[in-house]
Amino acid sequence: MSHTVSDPVPGGASKAAQAASVPAAAASAPSRGLNTRHVVLAAVALLLASWGFLPEFSVTLLNYIGLYALVALGLVMLTGVGGMTSFGQAAFVGVGAYATAWVCTSAQAAQWLGGLPPALLPWAGLALGLALTFAVAWFLGAITLRLSGHYLPLGTIAWGLSLYFLFGNLEVLGGHTGLAGVPPLVVAGFSLASPRVLGLLIWAVLLLALWALHNLLDSREGRAIRALKGGRVMAESMGVDTARYRIKVFVLAALLAAVSGWLYAHLQRFVNPTPFNLNIGIEYLFMAVVGGAGHLWGAVLGAALITLLKEQLQDWLPRLLGSSGNFEVIVFGLLMLVVLQRFADGLWPQLAALARRWVRPAPSVLPAAAPLPARPLPPRGQVVLEAREVTKRFGGLVANNAVNLTVRAGEVLALIGPNGAGKSTFFNMISGVDDPTTGEVRLMGKPMAGKPSREFAALGLSRSFQHVRLLGQRTVLENVAVGAHRRAHRGWIASMLRLDRAEEASVLAEARRQIERCGLAAHADTPAASLALGQQRIVEIARALASQPAVLLLDEPAAGLRHLEKQALAKLLDQLRAEGLGILVVEHDMEFVMNLADRITVLEFGTVIAEGTPAQIQGNQRVLDAYLGGGDDLGVAA
Numbered sequence: 001m002s003h004t005v006s007d008p009v010p011g012g013a014s015k016a017a018q019a020a021s022v023p024a025a026a027a028s029a030p031s032r033g034l035n036t037r038h039v040v041l042a043a044v045a046l047l048l049a050s051w052g053f054l055p056e057f058s059v060t061l062l063n064y065i066g067l068y069a070l071v072a073l074g075l076v077m078l079t080g081v082g083g084m085t086s087f088g089q090a091a092f093v094g095v096g097a098y099a100t101a102w103v104c105t106s107a108q109a110a111q112w113l114g115g116l117p118p119a120l121l122p123w124a125g126l127a128l129g130l131a132l133t134f135a136v137a138w139f140l141g142a143i144t145l146r147l148s149g150h151y152l153p154l155g156t157i158a159w160g161l162s163l164y165f166l167f168g169n170l171e172v173l174g175g176h177t178g179l180a181g182v183p184p185l186v187v188a189g190f191s192l193a194s195p196r197v198l199g200l201l202i203w204a205v206l207l208l209a210l211w212a213l214h215n216l217l218d219s220r221e222g223r224a225i226r227a228l229k230g231g232r233v234m235a236e237s238m239g240v241d242t243a244r245y246r247i248k249v250f251v252l253a254a255l256l257a258a259v260s261g262w263l264y265a266h267l268q269r270f271v272n273p274t275p276f277n278l279n280i281g282i283e284y285l286f287m288a289v290v291g292g293a294g295h296l297w298g299a300v301l302g303a304a305l306i307t308l309l310k311e312q313l314q315d316w317l318p319r320l321l322g323s324s325g326n327f328e329v330i331v332f333g334l335l336m337l338v339v340l341q342r343f344a345d346g347l348w349p350q351l352a353a354l355a356r357r358w359v360r361p362a363p364s365v366l367p368a369a370a371p372l373p374a375r376p377l378p379p380r381g382q383v384v385l386e387a388r389e390v391t392k393r394f395g396g397l398v399a400n401n402a403v404n405l406t407v408r409a410g411e412v413l414a415l416i417g418p419n420g421a422g423k424s425t426f427f428n429m430i431s432g433v434d435d436p437t438t439g440e441v442r443l444m445g446k447p448m449a450g451k452p453s454r455e456f457a458a459l460g461l462s463r464s465f466q467h468v469r470l471l472g473q474r475t476v477l478e479n480v481a482v483g484a485h486r487r488a489h490r491g492w493i494a495s496m497l498r499l500d501r502a503e504e505a506s507v508l509a510e511a512r513r514q515i516e517r518c519g520l521a522a523h524a525d526t527p528a529a530s531l532a533l534g535q536q537r538i539v540e541i542a543r544a545l546a547s548q549p550a551v552l553l554l555d556e557p558a559a560g561l562r563h564l565e566k567q568a569l570a571k572l573l574d575q576l577r578a579e580g581l582g583i584l585v586v587e588h589d590m591e592f593v594m595n596l597a598d599r600i601t602v603l604e605f606g607t608v609i610a611e612g613t614p615a616q617i618q619g620n621q622r623v624l625d626a627y628l629g630g631g632d633d634l635g636v637a638a
């Protein structure tokens with residue numbers, strides 16, 4: 001027999017559904033007045049209306065800002081959002097530019113393409129550029145993204161240089177002289193030869209990319225991407241394949257750079273290696289960081305600032321210094337130091353904070369939410385998690401020594417022991433974060449040797465962490481929604497095109513339901529980092545519950561909670577036990593443990609020294625000796 005988790009909050013589902021149909025960000029904001037969508041539309045209308053009257057020079061500058069912003073946008077996704085630094089994006093711009101230049105100018109390409117009309121050659125060039133970029137980026141990403149710390153940026157410098165020298169040394173690409181005679185783009189018989197006309201396409205592509213990426217970040221997939229930065233262990237535990245997501249973000253950033261290169265080639269009508277060297281790669285990173293690497297519009301701001309500044313400096317510095325040279329690079333270096341020192345998140349957040357006085361966030365209204373599919377829970381009493389002779393050695397230190405333990409559906413098992421006894425190590429072993437040196441872990445009867453933690457999540461295990469792992473700047477709602485990642489399926493393209501709204505409504509409704517159930521409804525729309533540490537632990541529990549687990553592992557859930565909060569937590573865990581979850585708790589608060597647990601396992605120096613009911617453990621002399629030097633009654637009030 002099996003059963004599913006019921007809704008313990010009277011009317012919870014309907015409340016959650018209502019909440020989901022109300023835009024989260026706008027819930028507390030006034031419904032009238034300017035919102036960000038109005039501002040963007042007004043800016044686009046202004047740009048369009050004035051485009052025909054702008055001086056030639058301004059159009060040229062705006063075209064370059066658009067092209068650079070496209071590359072910086074990829075870097076925002078990669079660096080600011082995904083937490084990976086690349087100095088090599090200019091090389092991908094080069095791949096996009098050279099691919100189309102070669103297709104459009106080479107006799108060999110013309111022969112291969114067998115009589116393709118000239119107007120279609122640039123589009124064949126785009127297809128080739130994207131395909132090449134996809135293949136190269138996937139390959140480089142698969143190699144480079146395994147590197148961590150400073151090895152990753154060093155890796156990007158290495159392949160950035162390699163590609164740059166490749167462009168200059170391949171005869172077929174014209175060597176250092178490059179390829180001339182790249183034709184203008186032609187769309188439906190209409191030539192985009194004039195920079196003023198091509199500029200419209202450049203900005204249309206940029207705005208489209210901004211819209212699609214905004215949508216992507218505001219989705220299940222976006223939450224998983226955000227979790228890559230500093231939250232990979234957590235994301236894996238919630239079922240996200242982080243290695244795959246990292247490569248996908250890397251490829252996405254490279255494709256944006258390649259599109260920029262394609263447009264650049266048809267704007268310049270000439271391609272040589274110089275604009276794709278490492279210096280320019282660093283400049284792209286400047287743009288993203290100065291603008292605000294965590295914000296999509298920061299890419300546009302950064303590209304505009306750096307382009308305009310460079311333009312002015314190239315004019316003024318030689319005059320001031322009385323000789324010519326790339327002096328602007330020195331100023332950029334100093335500027336970077338000042339910005340990083342004063343505005344670590346870049347300039348966009350400053351601008352956005354100012355604008356917030358007059359402009360509120362645009363509402364994102366979701367359709368009514370249907371419940372997410374429910375997973376049947378195993379019958380009460382069935383063994384859901386089992387550790388057999390689990391040993392973990394760190395060099396000569398035995399952190400866990402042949403530990404045996406079982407968790408059954410519908411019970412709370414507590415794992416206790418003095419500091420350093422090996423509880424967290426064991427936790428990591430039974431949740432797939434780490435592998436035992438010897439011994440076996442079984443989840444739902446399945447052997448889990450060598451399986452990553454996302455496979456534990458797939459089988460119904462969810463956990464909280466001893467050191468809280470939340471996305472601090474994101475709201476409690478978004479954090480908890482990460483827990484429901486595996487229960488939804490819409491991918492990147494659907495998210496970019498906003499085809500995921502019904503599913504997103506269900507995910508957010510489920511997240512709200514779990515937040516309400518954990519007593520944090522009042523904080524749902526506040527950033528997680530602004531909560532007290534104890535409350536953050538409860539957010540972690542809500543996030544774990546959003547995955548609808550059959551096994552729940554909680555690492556010190558009561559730490560930092562006040563008395564009443566502990567009581568509420570105990571009541572919630574009681575409720576979950578009654579619903580049939582198997583719960584394993586590591587906890588130092590003995591009163592909490594003794595009042596809650598059905599059984600207790602005691603670890604000392606990595607070895608199990610006692611097992612039994614709370615009453616048996618409290619009377620066990622070996623436990624008293626080990627735990628408290630034999631002098632106390634485990635601190636439990638009579």
Ligand SMILES: Nc1ncnc2c1ncn2[C@@H]1O[C@H](COP(=O)(O)OP(=O)(O)OP(=O)(O)O)[C@@H](O)[C@H]1O
Binds near residue numbers: 394420423
């Ligand atoms: N990655 C590691 N490398 C080397 N030693 C480690 C590692 N992780 C844990 N240890 C050691 O293993 C032992 C058990 O540590 P663990 O953190 O599992 O204990 P704990 O019972 O969770 O302690 P606490 O209650 O203080 O969190 C300790 O001696 C610790 O120093």
